[in-house]
Amino acid sequence: MKPALLAIAGRKGTGKSEVLEALIAHLKEKGLRIGVMKHLAREDFEIDQPGKDTYRYRMQGAETVMLLGRKKRAIFSDLPLESHWEENLRYFEGFDLVFLEGYFLKTIPTVEVCKKELGSPLLSGMEYIFAVCSDASTGMPAPHFPIDQLKKLAALIQSKFCLADTVRA
Numbered sequence: 001m002k003p004a005l006l007a008i009a010g011r012k013g014t015g016k017s018e019v020l021e022a023l024i025a026h027l028k029e030k031g032l033r034i035g036v037m038k039h040l041a042r043e044d045f046e047i048d049q050p051g052k053d054t055y056r057y058r059m060q061g062a063e064t065v066m067l068l069g070r071k072k073r074a075i076f077s078d079l080p081l082e083s084h085w086e087e088n089l090r091y092f093e094g095f096d097l098v099f100l101e102g103y104f105l106k107t108i109p110t111v112e113v114c115k116k117e118l119g120s121p122l123l124s125g126m127e128y129i130f131a132v133c134s135d136a137s138t139g140m141p142a143p144h145f146p147i148d149q150l151k152k153l154a155a156l157i158q159s160k161f162c163l164a165d166t167v168r169a
Helices: 016-029 053-059 085-092 147-160
Strands: 004-009 034-038 064-068 073-077 097-101 110-114 129-134
Touching: 004 016, 016 034, 016 097, 016 110, 016 147, 034 085, 053 064, 053 073, 085 097, 129 147
Parallel strands: 004 097, 004 110, 034 097, 110 129
Antiparallel strands: 064 073
16 A cells, blocks of 8 residues: 655744644544655765664675664665665555655655745745644645644644544443
C-alpha cells in the first residue's frame, strides 16, 4: 500500500517544524502510521558523528552502513547523485501518510506555513495548495488555519486522504 503524500512548505522561520510536530501528534492519536521525508538543499550535512565506528567505516569507504538496535535502525549512505524523493518512498511502505518537508512539488498537495512578519506566501495562487497555516490572513483561496487550530487541519487531512481512525478500543 502506498502512503498518501502531503508536502509542508514555507520560508525559513515560519514554524514548519512546529506545525509538522502538531500534525504528527494529532494523526498519531488516531492510530495512523506517519512518516516524514525532509529535504535538505545542502550537500554537506552530516548526521553520523565523527569518531563513532559507523562514521569511521564510511570514511574508510563503506558505501552504506546500517546501525541496527533492538527497536531502531539508521542507514548511512553516500549518494553519487541527489536521490529523487520518489525513490525513497519504499522506506514508507505500509504507512498511511508521509509528509514531505522542504519540497516544492506541483503535483503533491501542499500545506504552506506563513508568518506575517516574513512577508507574503511563497506559493500564493498555486492550484496545489491544500491549506495554509498562518498567523494572519493571506488572501490565498485554500482553507486557512491559525497555528492554534491544527487539530482541525489534521481532521481535514484525514478527510481528504480518506484516512480512517485505526485506534483500537
